[in-house]
Amino acid sequence: MTSLLERYPALSWHRPLMLLAVAMTALAGWSLAGLVVDDRTLTGLPIWAKSGKFAVSVVIYAVTWAWLIAQLTRWRRIAWWAGTIAALGLALELVIIVTQIVRGTTSHFNISTPLNAALWTTMGSTIMVVWLATLVVSAALFVNPTADHARNAAIRWGTVLALVGAALGLSMTRETPQQRASGGSISGAHTVGLSDGGPGLPLLGWSTAGGDLRVPHFIGMHALQVIPLVLIALELAARRIPVLRSMQARRTLVVIAAATYGAVLAVLTWQALRGQSVVRPDAVTLLAFGAIAVAAIGVLLYLLIRATKAPVPNRSVPMEA
Template sequence: MSLTVPPAVPPVSSAVRPPAADLRSALRLPGVRWHRPLVVLAILMVVLAVVSVIGLALDGREVTGLDVWAKPLKFSISTAIYAITLAWLVGQLTRFRRIAWIAGTITMIALTIELVIIAGFAAAGETSHFNVSTPLHTTAWSVMAFSIVVVWGLTLLIAVLLFRNPLGDPARTLAIRAGVIIAFVGMGLAFLMTGPTADQLNDFRGIAGAHTVGTGDGGPGLPILGWSTVAGDLRIPHFVGMHSLQVLPIVAILLELLATRIPRLAGPRARVRLVAIATAAYAAAVALILWQALVGQSIVEPSGPIPIAAGLVALAALTLTAVTVIRARTPQRDATFRP
């Protein structure tokens, strides 16, 4: 009578381990050292958003054709999202943590200064951006501009630190690094708004810089957002680009959650490729929206080659996504993958 020894079960490589456990570890509060000053800033921005909503309901004043409390509402929501995301990203770092903590703290201070000025001028019923009509307005605008340059530079620093740190799951790593780079570019697009227009130089009235291309600031716009519906608006590519910092990591997290139910996504190869497709599509979208703004087209009325290019980008992204999922390997066949 002979005994047959069953073959040993090979250990599951960490590269193909289902990502659910790593995801829970990365997101749970005890598992990440959240950057507390940035978390505090996010909470303060939620409070400011509530105050702004109350202001919209009770205060009927307008600035440049928009409710006076619309700008504090937009900026508080955007800043809250940015701050909590950055607090999470800093918590992902295992190297250069002190440098990242200092950078995060300075970012918190700079953004707080900007939002105090925005809210203060809103309460006074005056515009804060591009306003150089008096020494006080010029000083406030200069402080805001300096604060944003500081935040922009520190975003680049944190991007470098993210590239110097292991971030666990390869798809999440790509999403975080690509997200912060596109966000850095998106934030930089704000500089396109700071120069005086030809009309402002010909008839200076204390405003130097503009959001819109093809007409003056103000006029018809999307509710709350205020983005022009009759001309190009540089705020849109700035906003979309900046928030890649949230969108791309969310894509990676959703893929990790789907991987618990779809075996083809459990291996890292397919998820890395899907994140790469999402990154390329997002970057192309930012470029197209910037192109649309620069040629003076409203976001709601694209024309000429822009909608054609957008359709081609969407078609390519959907096709590549379908091909990637169909050809995805099971975790066992993907065991040797290294990004």
């Protein structure tokens, strides 16, 4: 009988993270069913929406980091243990989220009872451990460069931006001055300028009336997928565009894409902290986004003009399949 590892070799990348991904896939399906059969709402959203969003996000996180750990040749054992700690921490966080959903109450920022406060404190501590574990794996990636400098840049920039995005989540755990003054049952918030639970985007729940720190948090965390995808697109385009066959050209474009992504992340964070909804940018915010676009396009045009004047190298660095 064929073993699971033989049928699904991806499970061997990092077994704890991949098993977590399988479990979160099942949870995503369960949450989808919950959206259909359970009509309860919490903070303005269907009560099973949170577990569904978290499950999908954890699947992406787990599969990405499992694959990256499998590529390591140095620090692999250290990275393996860090990945295992991250998997356990994320599993614990989702158990608490589902527990609170079943109980019909919120998991995040909830200090209304000793039990709720203990669960929220556990979540906060756990996610910090997950962040530190991710930092260790990121460090391992930095000391394991490949022969392709473009791929090195994509992985390194992606990990740095993902760590920044994850760290932005910590800003939501701080007690607001209003909460401190009132001494209520909530400590922390993702909405800036308004209370959580107001009008928001469908399923995502991002506030359409005030600033929402979940926006830069989400955008930053998934830089680890977006930046490498940019490189993959460049590698595919290189089959038809000769200038992209140069490893250095691809690396330069990856750096530009990452710098642009980082600038957009900074503006989104600034926008949220100003209490402004992501769907209602003012003139200053639009000007900032416009400046980023002009700068990125300007650099790309300069490089394109310079590339057209330079001779195309006869020998290019082979690309991996």
